[in-house]
Amino acid sequence: MIKGFIFDLDGVITDTAELHFLAWKKLADEMSWLFNREVNEKLRGVSRMDSINIIREHNNATVDEHKLLELAAMKNDIYVASLDTMTEDDYLPGARELLTHLRQEGFLVALGSASKNSTKVLKQLDATKYFDVIGDGNSVSKSKPAPDIFLFGADKLGLKPEECIVYEDAEAGVDAANTGGFYSVGIGPEERVGYADLRFDSMKEATLFAVKNHFEELF
Known part of the structure; x- marks a missing residue:
């Protein structure tokens, strides 16, 4: 599940x-x-x-x-x-709605980013409240395509990789998720994230409903 x-x-x-x-x-x-x-x-x-x-x-x-x-x-x-120029208006369309929906349904949520400035970005977006765990470039020594950042997030959430779905827009990130044993959702074109278990062109399409519908047996 x-x-x-x-x-x-x-x-x-x-x-x-x-x-x-x-x-x-x-x-x-x-x-x-x-x-x-x-x-x-x-x-x-x-x-x-x-x-x-x-x-x-x-x-x-x-x-x-x-x-x-x-x-x-x-x-x-x-x-x-x-x-410093970023504001709460800088979420990608659909991202804040998805994070809100996950909170409402009681799912655990972690950040798994290579960026060492993630905390600053989340603060600018007023997004820290949506995350139970922040995993970033300061959390692990090996960056993607190594799965370490996602394994770190799952461990801190108290979950196994197969209990988590990873959202990624980069080929290296999808490779990291797949290598680590996670289910993967790719955001972007086929040539970049086509190896993901499920792919959407944009976050606006990657709703919780759409993901549940695809991974129906996992929910």
């Missing part, structure tokens, strides 16, 4: 993807590195340090570890400053 839900943050609850893109772009421009939306797509669901290495490799750049940490911190400062 499904007792809990675990959500990625960016691209599922809210869309900070553009803020991330602009922050990476500003950093790349300062380094005279090539960075565009195609490269940015490879960063979806990936940790900050893995992201900076993807950008570095794309530019065939040699950068020592200390400098990489410095660049990652610079990008984070740019991004965090931009979060």
Whole structure:
């Protein structure tokens, strides 16, 4: 029986993807590195340090570890400053309604995000009240596609992976959910999240009713 839900943050609850893109772009421009939306797509669901290495490799750049940490911190400062512009109006359509519905029906809910700024984002959205557990980039050492962040969330909820449904918008996140033994709901195009157990084009379609209807035997 499904007792809990675990959500990625960016691209599922809210869309900070553009803020991330602009922050990476500003950093790349300062380094005279090539960075565009195609490269940015490879960063979806990936940790900050893995992201900076993807950008570095794309530019065939040699950068020592200390400098990489410095660049990652610079990008984070740019991004965090931009979060102050977020409000309660920045939920993705359908996300707040789903979280409210889950609360009403008594399901346990955890966040499973690679972002180390999740607490700030949730505060800006006034969304902390919907979550029993916050799992983020500070919670585990291995980022997606390793399943650690979802296993962390399930453990803190007191549930087994097979008792949880994960909502993800990234290929790495769907892979992490599937590897960890969770049921997965992909948000986005077939080519990105087609390996999920169930896929929707947007959060607006990914209602509790639709999920229950698909996983009928689990409820």
